[in-house]
Amino acid sequence: MGFPLLSLVTFLPLVGVLIILFLRREQEAAIRWVAFLTSALTFLVSLLLVVNFDRTEAGFQFVERAAWIPAWGIDYFVGLDGISLWLVLLTTLISAIAILSSFTAITERVKAYYLLMLLLQVAMVGVFVALDLFLFYVFWEFTLVPMFLLIGIWGGPRRVYAAVKFFLYTLVGSILMLLAILYLGLQTGSFALPDLMAQSGRWVGTAAELWLFLAFAVAFAIKVPLWPFHSWLPDAHVEAPTAGSVILAGILLKMGTYGFLRFNLPLFPQASRTMAPIVAGLAVVGILYGAVVSFAQDDVKKLVAFSSVSHLGFVMLGLFALNGIGIQGAVLQMVNHGLSTGALFLIVGILYERRHTRDMDRFGGLWALMPLYGTLTLIVVLSSLGLPGLNGFIGEFTILQGAFASEVLGWGYTALAAFGVVLAAIYLLTMFQRVFLGQSRDPANAELAHQPLRWHELAVLVPILVLIFWIGLHPNTFFGPMQRSVEAVVGFLGGSALAGW
Amino acid sequence: MDAVLDYAFLAILFPIIGLLLNAFLGDRWRERGVAWVACLASGAALVVSLLVFAALLGRPPEARLVERTLYPWISAGALQVPFALRLDPLSVTMMLVVTGVGTIIHIYAVGYMHGDPRFQRFFVYMNLFLASMLVLVMGNNYLVLFIGWELVGLCSYLLIGFWFEDLSKAAAARKAFVVNRIGDFGFLLGLFLLFVTFGTLEFGPIFEMAEQSATVVLAGLTLPMRDVVTIITLLLFVGAVGKSAQIPLYVWLPDAMAGPTPVSALIHAATMVTAGVYMVTRSAVLYEMAPLSSGLVAWVGALTALLAATIAVGQFDIKRVLAYSTISQLGFMMAAVGLGGYTAGMFHLVTHAFFKALLFLAAGSVIHGLQHGMHASAASQGAEAFPASASPLPPPDPHDPQDMRNMGGLRERQPLTFWTYTIGALALAGLPPLAGFFSKDEILADALERNPAIWLVLTVAAFFTAFYMGRQLWLIFFGRPRTEAAAHAEESGPVMTIPLILLALGSVVAGLINFPGPHPFADFIRHHAAPFNPTVALTSTVLALIALGLAYRIYRDRLRATTDPDPLLQTARGLFVGAYNAWYVDRSYHRVFVQGFYALAAFLARPVEAGVIDGTVNGVARLVRRTAGQLRRLQTGYVRQYALAVMVGVVAIVAWFLLSA
Amino acid sequence: MMVPIPYYIILSAILFTLGAVGFLVRRNAILIFMSVELMLNAANLAFIAFARYFNRLEGQVLVFFVLTVAAAEVAIGLALIVVIFRTKHSIDVDQVSTLSG
Numbered sequence A: 001m002g003f004p005l006l007s008l009v010t011f012l013p014l015v016g017v018l019i020i021l022f023l024r025r026e027q028e029a030a031i032r033w034v035a036f037l038t039s040a041l042t043f044l045v046s047l048l049l050v051v052n053f054d055r056t057e058a059g060f061q062f063v064e065r066a067a068w069i070p071a072w073g074i075d076y077f078v079g080l081d082g083i084s085l086w087l088v089l090l091t092t093l094i095s096a097i098a099i100l101s102s103f104t105a106i107t108e109r110v111k112a113y114y115l116l117m118l119l120l121q122v123a124m125v126g127v128f129v130a131l132d133l134f135l136f137y138v139f140w141e142f143t144l145v146p147m148f149l150l151i152g153i154w155g156g157p158r159r160v161y162a163a164v165k166f167f168l169y170t171l172v173g174s175i176l177m178l179l180a181i182l183y184l185g186l187q188t189g190s191f192a193l194p195d196l197m198a199q200s201g202r203w204v205g206t207a208a209e210l211w212l213f214l215a216f217a218v219a220f221a222i223k224v225p226l227w228p229f230h231s232w233l234p235d236a237h238v239e240a241p242t243a244g245s246v247i248l249a250g251i252l253l254k255m256g257t258y259g260f261l262r263f264n265l266p267l268f269p270q271a272s273r274t275m276a277p278i279v280a281g282l283a284v285v286g287i288l289y290g291a292v293v294s295f296a297q298d299d300v301k302k303l304v305a306f307s308s309v310s311h312l313g314f315v316m317l318g319l320f321a322l323n324g325i326g327i328q329g330a331v332l333q334m335v336n337h338g339l340s341t342g343a344l345f346l347i348v349g350i351l352y353e354r355r356h357t358r359d360m361d362r363f364g365g366l367w368a369l370m371p372l373y374g375t376l377t378l379i380v381v382l383s384s385l386g387l388p389g390l391n392g393f394i395g396e397f398t399i400l401q402g403a404f405a406s407e408v409l410g411w412g413y414t415a416l417a418a419f420g421v422v423l424a425a426i427y428l429l430t431m432f433q434r435v436f437l438g439q440s441r442d443p444a445n446a447e448l449a450h451q452p453l454r455w456h457e458l459a460v461l462v463p464i465l466v467l468i469f470w471i472g473l474h475p476n477t478f479f480g481p482m483q484r485s486v487e488a489v490v491g492f493l494g495g496s497a498l499a500g501w
Numbered sequence B: 001m002d003a004v005l006d007y008a009f010l011a012i013l014f015p016i017i018g019l020l021l022n023a024f025l026g027d028r029w030r031e032r033g034v035a036w037v038a039c040l041a042s043g044a045a046l047v048v049s050l051l052v053f054a055a056l057l058g059r060p061p062e063a064r065l066v067e068r069t070l071y072p073w074i075s076a077g078a079l080q081v082p083f084a085l086r087l088d089p090l091s092v093t094m095m096l097v098v099t100g101v102g103t104i105i106h107i108y109a110v111g112y113m114h115g116d117p118r119f120q121r122f123f124v125y126m127n128l129f130l131a132s133m134l135v136l137v138m139g140n141n142y143l144v145l146f147i148g149w150e151l152v153g154l155c156s157y158l159l160i161g162f163w164f165e166d167l168s169k170a171a172a173a174r175k176a177f178v179v180n181r182i183g184d185f186g187f188l189l190g191l192f193l194l195f196v197t198f199g200t201l202e203f204g205p206i207f208e209m210a211e212q213s214a215t216v217v218l219a220g221l222t223l224p225m226r227d228v229v230t231i232i233t234l235l236l237f238v239g240a241v242g243k244s245a246q247i248p249l250y251v252w253l254p255d256a257m258a259g260p261t262p263v264s265a266l267i268h269a270a271t272m273v274t275a276g277v278y279m280v281t282r283s284a285v286l287y288e289m290a291p292l293s294s295g296l297v298a299w300v301g302a303l304t305a306l307l308a309a310t311i312a313v314g315q316f317d318i319k320r321v322l323a324y325s326t327i328s329q330l331g332f333m334m335a336a337v338g339l340g341g342y343t344a345g346m347f348h349l350v351t352h353a354f355f356k357a358l359l360f361l362a363a364g365s366v367i368h369g370l371q372h373g374m375h376a377s378a379a380s381q382g383a384e385a386f387p388a389s390a391s392p393l394p395p396p397d398p399h400d401p402q403d404m405r406n407m408g409g410l411r412e413r414q415p416l417t418f419w420t421y422t423i424g425a426l427a428l429a430g431l432p433p434l435a436g437f438f439s440k441d442e443i444l445a446d447a448l449e450r451n452p453a454i455w456l457v458l459t460v461a462a463f464f465t466a467f468y469m470g471r472q473l474w475l476i477f478f479g480r481p482r483t484e485a486a487a488h489a490e491e492s493g494p495v496m497t498i499p500l501i502l503l504a505l506g507s508v509v510a511g512l513i514n515f516p517g518p519h520p521f522a523d524f525i526r527h528h529a530a531p532f533n534p535t536v537a538l539t540s541t542v543l544a545l546i547a548l549g550l551a552y553r554i555y556r557d558r559l560r561a562t563t564d565p566d567p568l569l570q571t572a573r574g575l576f577v578g579a580y581n582a583w584y585v586d587r588s589y590h591r592v593f594v595q596g597f598y599a600l601a602a603f604l605a606r607p608v609e610a611g612v613i614d615g616t617v618n619g620v621a622r623l624v625r626r627t628a629g630q631l632r633r634l635q636t637g638y639v640r641q642y643a644l645a646v647m648v649g650v651v652a653i654v655a656w657f658l659l660s661a
Numbered sequence C: 001m002m003v004p005i006p007y008y009i010i011l012s013a014i015l016f017t018l019g020a021v022g023f024l025v026r027r028n029a030i031l032i033f034m035s036v037e038l039m040l041n042a043a044n045l046a047f048i049a050f051a052r053y054f055n056r057l058e059g060q061v062l063v064f065f066v067l068t069v070a071a072a073e074v075a076i077g078l079a080l081i082v083v084i085f086r087t088k089h090s091i092d093v094d095q096v097s098t099l100s101g
Helices: A005-022 A028-051 A084-103 A110-131 A133-142 A144-154 A159-190 A193-198 A208-223 A232-239 A242-267 A269-295 A300-319 A324-355 A371-384 A391-405 A410-435 A443-450 A455-473 A476-492 A495-500 B012-029 B032-058 B089-114 B119-137 B142-160 B167-198 B202-214 B225-243 B250-257 B263-270 B274-280 B284-289 B292-314 B320-338 B342-376 B415-429 B435-451 B452-477 B493-514 B520-525 B534-555 B567-571 B571-580 B582-632 B639-660 C007-027 C029-054 C057-090
Strands: A059-071 A074-080 B068-076 B077-086 B217-219 B222-224
Touching: A005 A028, A005 A074, A005 A110, A028 A110, A059 B222, A074 A084, A074 A133, A074 A232, A074 A324, A074 B032, A084 A232, A084 A242, A084 A410, A084 A455, A084 A476, A110 A133, A110 A144, A110 B142, A133 A144, A133 A159, A133 B222, A144 A159, A144 A242, A159 A193, A159 A208, A159 B582, A193 A242, A208 A300, A208 C029, A232 A300, A232 B142, A232 B639, A242 A269, A242 A300, A269 A300, A269 A324, A269 A410, A300 A324, A300 A391, A300 A410, A300 A443, A324 A371, A324 A391, A324 A443, A324 A455, A324 A476, A324 B068, A371 A391, A371 A410, A371 A455, A371 B274, A371 B520, A391 A455, A391 B068, A391 B077, A391 B167, A391 C007, A410 B167, A455 A476, A455 B567, A476 B068, A476 B292, A476 B567, B012 B032, B012 B119, B032 B068, B032 B077, B032 B089, B032 B119, B032 B342, B032 B567, B068 B142, B077 B089, B077 B142, B089 B119, B089 B274, B089 B342, B089 B493, B089 B520, B119 B142, B119 B263, B119 B274, B142 B167, B142 B225, B142 B250, B142 B263, B142 B274, B142 C057, B167 B225, B167 B250, B202 B274, B202 B284, B222 B225, B225 B274, B225 B284, B250 B263, B250 B320, B250 B567, B263 B274, B263 B320, B263 B415, B274 B342, B284 B292, B284 B320, B292 B320, B292 B452, B292 B582, B292 C057, B320 B342, B320 B452, B342 B415, B342 B435, B342 B493, B342 B520, B415 B435, B415 B452, B415 B534, B435 B452, B435 B493, B435 B534, B493 B520, B534 B567, B567 B571, B571 B582, C007 C029, C029 C057
Parallel strands: none
Antiparallel strands: A059 A074, B068 B077, B217 B222
16 A cells, blocks of 8 residues: 555644634634635645556556444445545535635625635535445435535525435435445445445345345435426535535535445346346436426526436436446536536626525526626536537537447437437527616616626636536546446446447 | 648637637727727638638549547547547538638628627627537537537527626527527437437448438347438437427527627627538438438428418518528428439528528618618607507507618618619529529429429429518618618728628529539539529519519508508508518417426416425425424423332333232 | 331332322422422432341442432522522422423
8 A cells, every 4th residue: 555645635624624723713714715725736746646647557546445333344444436536626616616716605604614715625525435335325414414514504584494305315315325335345344445346246146136225225315416306406506605505516416326336236237237228217307397397497506406316317328328428528517517517507606796686587697797797607507508619518518429329228218318408509598688688677787797706606617618528528537437447337337238339 | 721720729719719818818909909809800710611621622533521620529448439520521611601700790790789898798699609610510420519509599689688787688599599409309309319320420330321321220120221320310309400490490580680780790690500501411311311301391391381481571670581581491401402402402592691691791781871871860750659550469669770661762871782782683583694593493493303292392482582671771772761770871881892792792603603514513513403494483483573673663652751661561451561570480489398397487477386396395394394293292390290200100100010029 | 225217218209108108299499399208218228227227338329329419409400499489489399381292
């Protein structure tokens, strides 16, 4: 075991936590900067992961393993493969961005806020690197607490309702997962993912496999959220502070899709094949339903929240195509959604900070008042609706192509899902039109012309925009390292699934 | 010379450089600097295209196909798509049309957009469009084509909604994008099926495999290649129907005229809308294998040609007439390529690019002139009360510089515009020796040879074409000025008129590129050309002359005031009102699809989302709370009761142990 | 002379019953406390009696534990009662029912 780079990336934010604990409550600027710099440093360190990543290797890299609760076979066991690599990077990037975006938005209880943000970051990275199921579960549940407080303390008017709903809804799902994890651990005497994959013969093909699949699936489906388990999401998004929404959409939802890919597919391959039409069916319903409901919203944030339901449907469809094309597209789309939807929430936040409303009927004509802001928004909107040349298209096209070539899904799935692309154009362009085009419908908007974007507002959007173009024009930077790991997952799904290649 | 082919990507790169310069530095320059950068970028792309053309000509005809991979774009599992260019006669033809007409329109736009507060942004969009269109025509696979395909759609969206303060323009832009997306939905499915069938999206291997293998294995079934290709071509055609504004998706194009006139000329007449025709021609190998699909293409094209031509007769807006005319001419091209007359279709695409761009630009000049006239005569406008009109149609808005009823007699005020417009109109009507004559007659000759029914439909459409152009000429340029504005209209400056003259020259001589007999263009793009058919040529020429004469007889001096009803209203009232309302197609779509979607969205968002889905969740929560509400009564808060309960419990447990022992 | 073991047990049971009844019927927090002490001491008595009877030390040791815990309990309990008295001006336990569901 060499230098514990992965643990460093995971726990580096705790250094910031420690420093902030020693600062006084009134030293707000210092607290902000310590939080941001720690988080930015973590991102830079996490770039070392990409540099040192061996893309010819299918298994886990940067592995660290130490006994934690030996009596139960529970280890501190972390590692990274081509799939989690991008999610870890997404997490470190989005966390730094979320912290920077809160500089002017959060003015109360500053110390507590940044402590929670840094703790949340530790937990999220932990989820993506944990290879021991028990460790995974601990990190998984630990993300709930800071997020619950972020929504419940710094949220909007119905924050308590939203926070409690978020917490309870996701907790209910997780409890079933805990049972399944304990069952697996007791069966095999180990909680380590590689051990479990090696011993999966014990349950594959039995009725237990289906039940285990379902127990995990419920937890993940609620987190994704897969239709019809999504109703906590719009409430949480609408009430959460901007940075909370960014993290929620950008990272927390990905924990669900990541869970399906990391645990459900390789551990329960046969159940995955059996359930694929159902899960993919729900995904397609979600794509269309999310898009149509999104169109009916007046609150921009709610619109973006429902669009997440639609976009995550694409990810789920790609995963349950159960072939290499679909899964690679799904992993890329997780990153894409984190960037595009994260950026949309940042954009909404910029507007909300100035106008204290998100009702689209009270805007209009903003492009003329804030030309740069309008243009940046348009690029993000186009990325979100899947315009070729930008990131969203690559993900959606690859997913749909994978679903079309899938052995387990019929062409109808792809046909219906592809119609989601049309609907995305409708609701996103309608949103853009209501906010930015035409004439202003509220005289208060005139003020906006004197409030151009501030440096930190630009600083959070620029890296996202760079990535939006980068992924759109040269997606192989991202497809390359994940190739072997995805092949490995497809290998677990059985040789015949390779036919889609 | 061949070295040029390695640098063909510069044709795409130059406009991109231009747009980046203008986007990031343009606000420091005056209009002049922005204009120079944009026009030079476009001109440089034209030069590259010409050099590529020359390089291809320098090769023997069978070696005129060069592919260059720029970089591997997508590789996800089996899905391997390179970003690669394909240079062959077809793509070079399109490159020349796009950059040639594009450059002329860039120059014109410098004058037309002069003084607009978003001058810089306009040219950024225009350069973006050029680059996207070149990606579309130069790609060597369907996915690169699709990037260009969607990006030109984006440019179209941005430019239609260029004056976005006017919400109706913004809405027109959105409509264009969404309707195109519906077409692209079919196109995408076509791409998926192509990939699953052939394992690649590159043109060369696909065409080769399609011709060579008789069967294909899909999802475990062995299917005849012919049937699979039929489905593929039908799906691809859905995309073409959207982009090239054919029945039933043509409704976006008339609204697209909300954009600035150079945009209408470049995007919505000369280049982007012909992408569908290009795509079908590009996929000629596939369409020839699928008679069902190509038959559908031909019929959709022919019916679109006729339908749009009839609607054009009933329009008063100068640009809407041209818009419907464009739809109709695109129908001609579609019919041609559907019948296998790829040469004729592409030939018409080229000539149409010239004369339709000319017509739009000249119309822009008229609008510009009239706006000047309105400013000049602003004092006399205003309080004028119009007498109630007997017409069932709304009277013209006196401030609308695009309504032909506000014009008249502009021949004397704008002589140069008049002459160039006339050349364009006659070329469109198909009079010899103008370009439109040759290309349209080639289509008609092809049609007569292969499907007389379609020939008949197209000939009737051609008759209407000559008629509405005659009507337009008379309404705009002849008679007396019907408004003060028209009387004070001014000729546009040289930066606008010189492009008109260039395009007029093109409209005269472009027919030579495929002069009957040697058919040089047919040799170049290596498709068959129908021999010159004197009967067809004579019939259509005579019909065109009759139509023009009829228009002259009906419209000469009949509209004297802006409120005078259209003369056709008296002779064919119902038909004219129908044509004016575009046969109510758009309105029905609105009622069925748009309002249906609104209703669906409202239904899902309120009763279903809030009621059923979230209601269930909250219902469970309420159930838990109610149960807890019952149970909490046990907690009275009286310590002594708890103690008693403990006591009773202890006694009970002890008793149980004693009794069971 | 040895007092027979049943006497101790009977005494212990009587004391415990007194304590338990007192605990249940009294409302004064101080008296409740005294009742609790009574019960604890009843238990202590039983411990010591058995320890002596079996000649072993564990029972006696345990009594020391009980005594310490009881002392600590009284200390905290009285402090609580004082606080409650300050806010409620009463030490009637039935008045302190804020935990009612």
